[in-house]
Amino acid sequence: MERLPALQMRQIVKTFGAVTANDHVDFEALPGEIHALLGENGAGKSTLMCQLSGVYRPSSGEILLDGQPVRLTSPLEAAKRGIGMVFQNFRLVPTLTAVENILLGEKGPFWHGPSWKKACRLEIGAFAQRLGLSFPLDTPVELLAVGEQQRVEIVKTLYRGARFVILDEPTSVLTPNEVDDLFQTLRRLKQEGKTILITTHKLKEVMAVADRISVLRKGRMVTTLPASQTSEKELAQMMVGEQLSPPRERVAQLPGEVILSVTDLEVHADHGGRSLSGFHLEVRAGEIVGVAGVSGNGQKELAEVLTGLRPWKKGHIVFQGRELRSATVRSLIEAGLAHVPENRMKSGLAGSLNVIDNLLFKSYRLPERSRWGFLRLKDNRIWSRELVDEFAVRTPSLDTPVQQLSGGNQQKLLLAREIRHNPRLMIAVHPTQGLDVGATQAVHDLLEDLRSAGKSVLLISEDLDEVLDMSDRILVLFNGKVAGEVPRAQADRHLIGMWMAGLDHQETP
């Protein structure tokens, strides 16, 4: 049966500075379907949906509702047209009740009496019941379970008259039971004639709930196809794509002594649950070990434990032959550990301080940089000038606050600092996230140089191309465990895609 698309996005391009998040994307959704948007982190799913809900405006391209071009200039405008979005981080006021949250932003006269609120409460209660979405109406939402909060969000969008409900990574915060409940809800909404759009990177869930699936990869639309005509395996392959260029030429290098060895590591996440368990890792001198995997499978905690920012429950970490008991950040820095953190402006650089101050982060305690408690201002300026020149950081001056540099130059500055500290091991987390092609190349060359100099690199990245291109060995993290490990020569992206998706590799041919 042919149905006219209720919603079309044509040739959508969205750029952030030099980075293209959506590259001429075509997307359409039929009325009354559950449509899943599948892709790795950074594939551009959320960006695309944010343009639909009026949070971002497309750089070019057009959006049509029922065949009519529309301009969605704000979330309010999108809501008026019947588009509602449930964000990954809920937009709820924690101290207000569910009813109050739903009524928040409701237009009307300045003053509503208590009877109005009472009537609305009854109306919302009945509305939620009809949809089969139950949650306590009068409890502050901060006391509700995450699944209940999500239901409040869904009812909020529907109560405001949404025909299209967009859910951004709706299952990432839910327990398995809550996921089942959510899927039932979505099916019921579908029967009500709503169009449901969900973004996710979880294959099993897509196959379980979606009618049609669109796959995005690196900002481009790969394909759209009915769920009945595909398989998890095929989707995994489409998600990771084909190798675009052969891996870089590399001088074979015999790995040296073991620099870092981790055995049977168990780490807990912020909210108690185990984020790594039974984790093993070995990094030798002169090799780059890549850790691939979909985000949220323990990468963040792994990086934090290894840099001394997070304690661990169980297991042994041996760095340069010395077992770490309770590592402090400072002792690890002094022992030769460098760190390129996940979010450079959040934890790697101080935006309002100048280039020199940001270069001094790790080395200001050294006698070359300070003496008797006083910084060697003149020497530090000369030293900074050398570093900036050597690593080709483009900055107006050494006194420029680093927040005024481009993302690529910020990252080069950060790498300059970490590399000049002469590390034995560098832990690089998403080192090229948000960088343009030139800056990405520069960062990769710097990591390559470290390897040639006999240093070790642990590269944690969600960009599979990057991991495949750079690593001597590749590890895939899934659910806090190493799902598989493979040397560079035998790396097969389809197999890695399976591991990333949590599929048993036995199933693969």
Next chain:
Amino acid sequence: MSLFRSSFRFEIDPSGKAAPWWTTLVSVALALIVSSFLILASGADPGAVWVKMFQGAFGSWFGLTETLLKTIPLLLCGLGVSIAYKIAVWNIGAEGQLLAGAIAATGVTIYFPNLPAEVALPLMLVAGLAAGGVWGLLTALPKVFFQVNELITSLMLNYVAFLGLQFLVFGPWRDPKGLNFPGSPVFPHAETIPPLWGHSQLHWGLILALVLVGVYAVAVNMTRWGYEIRLIGANPEAALHAGIRIRRHILGVLFISGALAGLAGMMEVSGVTHRLMDSVSPGYGYTAIIVAWIARLNPLGLILSAFLFAGLIVGGFNVQTLGIPPSIASMIQGAILFFVIGSSLVGKIKLRRTTPGTGA
């Protein structure tokens, strides 16, 4: 053809530069203009009031001395809160810390009478510093260990200190020969800070305050300690990644911050009033917040703004003869703060022309 015309819109630029230095001057000027209207509304001639004020504060040897005298506590308290603001701890408790210092210094004169000057003055100095510092720590400890908001604790501790002061001057420390006046006995000569020259009101505290500003400038910009402070203030998360112990620094900085205000309190009782009274501070600790903000924590700026605000207080008293209440001074202070805070956004706001996206 586009249905949508291009339009202008204000944007806050996250990578914005700091507002240029002249915005401070512009905001002071704007505050004076706004205040002129208020003076006009209260039935006086603004021109005459400004002239009178300026003459009162800077126009005579006596006025200038008074202004310099009031610069001392403003400068010390301003310095104290500036250090706290450098590490992004919003200490608004300089008033209470000043009072704690004044009380402690007076305590020395009451419980250790008849000490020679060489012993009494250093002892009072240490007592003032320590008491102010401890008062600062009372804000820092809950913040560091229980994440209690420092704005609330430091403000509340101001009232605690003031009520404590009232208790003492109305109760146990009241001068028996003071005709029921709420104040401690007058300090003996050995316990007063010597004047800069002759019988001048101006005492050596001014020199000490200026020296401390210099120490602050050097410590913040040229030492390892100052570097760590600046890093924590700019991005605590990054400081954590650099292996800096944030808690310890917050405790240390707030001790110093409080100690400087406590020193101001000691100097007021020992150098100016020569006794503890419940009116020992006309709100120096609060004005100091504006002083620090206007100076943007810059050492030279601190000296200038402390001097300006001292002049405002002294000049404010001089306009009473025109039938204007001296509280005109606090009104102008408020207006200046209002515009200065507003102007800090100037560098961040951009007027941008929005062109509609080109349809495919």
